[in-house]
Amino acid sequence: MFAGFDFDVIHRSLPYLFKEGMTFTLTLTALAMSGGIVFGTLLAMMRLSSFAPLSLLAGGYVNLMRSIPLVLVIFWFYFLVPWIGGWAIGANQPIQVGAFWSSVVTFTLFEAAYYCEIMRAGIQSVPRGQVSAGYALGLNYWQTMGRIVLPQAFRNMTPVLLTQTIILFQDTSLVYVLSITDFLGAAAKVAQRDGRLIEMYLFVALVYFVISFTASYCVRRLQARIAIIR
């Protein structure tokens, strides 16, 4: 049944697919994960704050982000970020941001909403008494959070955070709508140039499957190990 197919197109474009495309995808995933976890953790701390305006603000942000399709967010930020950047530095023209940094900002802000909910559960999984013990020793809020609560929250939530990152890795393929050369974008370009759509899209799906499945398997192994330590 594969008689009419030309699988050599994959072999020929491998360097381009991985050196250009996959490098972009992985870099974007790593940056958005780091930024998203940091920002998401701050959001989670805000949401759990007893100061109502802070928790309302964070709650509103999270709910807004989680209610909008990612593609829309990508489009909006692609057009908005240059204007916001220009406004922030006081220029009267939009600044040049470039597709890469625009997508890093977009994914960081979008994924932060999801990481926030994970970290909120993580912070709440640390017994109240731990916070009391920190305060009783004279530690302030930031020291108690940074030294006592967050380390335990991260440890409890590592598997869930990694699972969310696997989803993020798949989601980054949506930058394809900005004609960025991520892994999917690179494959699409080759596919259209050589008229080999089926071969290329099959291959792209296979690669995403192998990477995501392997990563999920590793997360499950990690989860089992954490369970034993506790």
Place this chain on the structure above:
Amino acid sequence: MAMIEIKNVSKWYGTFQVLKNCSTEVAKGEVVVVCGPSGSGKSTLIKCVNALEPFEQGDVTVNGISVSDPKTDLPRLRSQIGMVFQHFELFPHMTVMDNLTLAQVRVLGRTREAAAEKAHALLRRVDLEAHAEKFPGQLSGGQQQRVAIARGLAMDPVAMLFDEPTSALDPEMINEVLDVMVELAQEGMTMMVVTHEMGFARKVAKRVIFMDEGEIVEDAPTEDFFGKPRSERAVQFLSKILHH
């Protein structure tokens, strides 16, 4: 002078009043035991002393400093009051050593070396020096509670608060913790202890405070409290926990 002074403290959870106009004091070097049926507000009262529980009315001063005054540097004041919890509350992701040195370094600004030296001395004192590099989860309940006492003492506190320190322990481990507390009392540490261990109260407490339904019902010298309790509620409480 009173080291801990509690003046007319009242506290509500919504419309439910958990503390009703409580007043008492603990002099320097004095050991006071707080007892009463569960839900009587004794844990809440002791947590008001270092402001872990906020209260709506009244005031608490420790060493002359008010805990409810907004100008008070609360972390600093708390660092001078050691606290031991029912469930130990050691930090499970740190070694015993790190549990003992964290606040010394971060709050008191001691060098790592000085903090470690202090920690070793205290661990020797509670007979746990061999366990310095272990994690809390590798220790028994009694050992964990002794580490928690050492952690409080590492800050050179002016007073120690104990919130039911033995009630989460297996019976055979209670004495190893009480022994440390008795020794501490005999050295002249100012202590406020919420406990049902009446043997401990008889041995070292100067006064016993009996609470019921958020009120301090009785505040009497230890001998008087056990010998001739004045209130009917205290009599009933004592008969329940002394003869079973």
